[in-house]
Amino acid sequence: MTQNEASTLVLFGAKGNLARVKLIPGLFKLDLANKLHPNMKIVSVGRQEESHQDWLTNIQNIIRAKYGDQDLDAAVLERFLSRNIYHANLPDDPEAFKKLSKRIIDEKLSQNLAFFLSVRPSDFANIIDDLAAAGMLDETNNWKRVLIEKPFGYDSQSAAELQTSIEKHLKETQIYRIDHYLGKFALQNILFTRFYNSFLEPIWNKHHIDHIQVTNHETLGVGDRTTFYNATGALRDMMQSHILQTLTLATMEKPTAFSPEDIRAEKIKLLNSIKQIPLDNFENNVFRAQYISGEIKNEGPVKGYLEELGEESLVETYAAVKLFIDNERWRDVPIYLRTAKRLHENATYISIKLKPQKIFNNEFSDNWIIISIQPKESIHIEMKTKVPGLDETKTRKIQLSGGIRMPEDETIDSYETLLLDLIEGNQSRFLHIDEVNAQWRLIDPIIEKWQDKNIPVHNYVAGSTDPIASKIIFENDDQFWRTSINIED
Numbered sequence: 149m150t151q152n153e154a155s156t157l158v159l160f161g162a163k164g165n166l167a168r169v170k171l172i173p174g175l176f177k178l179d180l181a182n183k184l185h186p187n188m189k190i191v192s193v194g195r196q197e198e199s200h201q202d203w204l205t206n207i208q209n210i211i212r213a214k215y216g217d218q219d220l221d222a223a224v225l226e227r228f229l230s231r232n233i234y235h236a237n238l239p240d241d242p243e244a245f246k247k248l249s250k251r252i253i254d255e256k257l258s259q260n261l262a263f264f265l266s267v268r269p270s271d272f273a274n275i276i277d278d279l280a281a282a283g284m285l286d287e288t289n290n291w292k293r294v295l296i297e298k299p300f301g302y303d304s305q306s307a308a309e310l311q312t313s314i315e316k317h318l319k320e321t322q323i324y325r326i327d328h329y330l331g332k333f334a335l336q337n338i339l340f341t342r343f344y345n346s347f348l349e350p351i352w353n354k355h356h357i358d359h360i361q362v363t364n365h366e367t368l369g370v371g372d373r374t375t376f377y378n379a380t381g382a383l384r385d386m387m388q389s390h391i392l393q394t395l396t397l398a399t400m401e402k403p404t405a406f407s408p409e410d411i412r413a414e415k416i417k418l419l420n421s422i423k424q425i426p427l428d429n430f431e432n433n434v435f436r437a438q439y440i441s442g443e444i445k446n447e448g449p450v451k452g453y454l455e456e457l458g459e460e461s462l463v464e465t466y467a468a469v470k471l472f473i474d475n476e477r478w479r480d481v482p483i484y485l486r487t488a489k490r491l492h493e494n495a496t497y498i499s500i501k502l503k504p505q506k507i508f509n510n511e512f513s514d515n516w517i518i519i520s521i522q523p524k525e526s527i528h529i530e531m532k533t534k535v536p537g538l539d540e541t542k543t544r545k546i547q548l549s550g551g552i553r554m555p556e557d558e559t560i561d562s563y564e565t566l567l568l569d570l571i572e573g574n575q576s577r578f579l580h581i582d583e584v585n586a587q588w589r590l591i592d593p594i595i596e597k598w599q600d601k602n603i604p605v606h607n608y609v610a611g612s613t614d615p616i617a618s619k620i621i622f623e624n625d626d627q628f629w630r631t632s633i634n635i636e637d
């Protein structure tokens with residue numbers, strides 16, 4: 149369905165990597181799918197002069213590089229190019245933002261303005277100040293929205309400072325905080341799967357579930373991003389938002405309605421009900437490690453983290469955390485979150501272990517429900533059955549597996565979904581400030597505690613499975629890491 153109102157997307161950082169790789173191709177895809185209003189325009193803002201014609205050539209090159217020449221619909225390409233304008237906001241010009249505002253008025257573009265700040269997080273506050281000073285955030289006659297991309301600060305304090313500087317000019321309904329994971333289809337499908345399939349809800353609680361694991365593993369190392377990574381670490385990079393958001397969708401209560409407001413309200417409630425890590429029993433709840441040299445499948449021998457970095461560091465490339473949600477549904481069910489670079493596989497999934505079943509004098513605990521997010525989008529239910537034959541005692545595990553995606557299905561990039569949400573004013577897949585704050589409240593004490601050199605940084609060989617010592621965070625000996633979405637023995 150095409151939008152029913154015109155709008156103008158103002159893209160700061162239009163010459164940057166994200167704009168080139170995701171945003172411009174994504175906007176073209178939305179146009180191709182007839183999702184954009186005929187009078188939706190895109191003003192790309194850069195810091196250097198560039199002619200209109202050069203900018204259009206640049207856009208064409210980006211689109212041809214992404215989608216190839218063959219299937220490109222000339223009429224849609226023409227239509228897309230006609231939506232685009234380049235505007236130079238020269239850094240040394242004090243009138244730059246006034247000129248931008250005037251340009252939008254002079255070109256008779258819609259005053260429903262969506263600002264996508266595809267720039268460094270340290271530039272967010274200044275750009276928002278300048279937009280406000282130029283009167284471009286005033287919603288008296290039209291809506292004004294600003295999109296910023298995670299990270300929202302690097303701890304609670306810096307997140308609060310960012311918030312203070314932007315809430316001077318913007319209401320919460322105007323701020324679109326991206327965690328691009330929330331644009332992933334498999335994540336969007338979690339709530340649907342949970343609440344539209346009647347056999348799941350009755351068992352989705354502490355009475356039937358033994359524990360939950362949320363896993364994000366990569367075979368990739370830190371590569372040439374050592375400076376960034378050593379200032380960030382696995383916990384901040386992946387767990388603070390992506391993994392906690394994934395957990396939230398898997399465990400939140402059913403919203404009153406599937407409206408953006410109701411979904412966000414339940415997510416906030418869930419995040420606020422996660423208990424703080426007990427600092428007096430830290431080592432049984434939190435674990436960190438770094439990869440040392442090893443061998444990665446299809447890649448060969450690789451260096452260890454400290455060799456790549458070239459200096460000593462306490463920064464973790466593996467983080468595992470145990471959490472508890474203090475509400476009726478989940479009280480006392482351990483939640484294990486983990487993320488790592490240079491592990492044995494690339495996989496993001498939620499694995500849910502059901503409680504053991506007592507039959508006669510034996511306990512059986514072979515039931516898992518697994519929701520795989522990437523690279524496979526699939527759902528698996530693991531069960532125990534008898535092996536056909538005369539031996540009455542022989543059993544085996546089987547999996548009922550379903551791929552969510554069929555070959556003919558559309559592939560939609562996260563940014564396409566999120567760009568459309570921004571233009572249409574749907575905040576359900578964007579983070580509310582209360583979510584950001586709740587996430588930092590959980591992560592801050594861990595980061596602070598990890599400044600202590602006496603807390604060990606364990607090692608694991610690149611390409612291996614989880615470090616054995618990480619088992620320390622399990623509640624009991626029957627619990628263990630799943631190392632694959634496939635059946636394990």
Ligand SMILES: NC(=O)c1ccc[n+]([C@@H]2O[C@H](COP(=O)([O-])OP(=O)(O)OC[C@H]3O[C@@H](n4cnc5c(N)ncnc54)[C@H](OP(=O)(O)O)[C@@H]3O)[C@@H](O)[C@H]2O)c1
Binds near residue numbers: 167196237265269
């Ligand atoms: N790239 C990705 O895949 C990716 C993924 C997730 C998140 N992000 C986030 O997305 C944002 C952009 O990332 P990126 O990789 O595209 O960065 P980038 O390649 O460094 O591009 C940033 C662009 O912003 C421009 N810029 C900076 N200040 C500006 C201003 N005041 N007005 C207009 N343009 C301005 C820069 O222009 P100059 O050329 O003049 O310096 C540069 O072209 C960052 O917040 C990043 O964390 C990126």
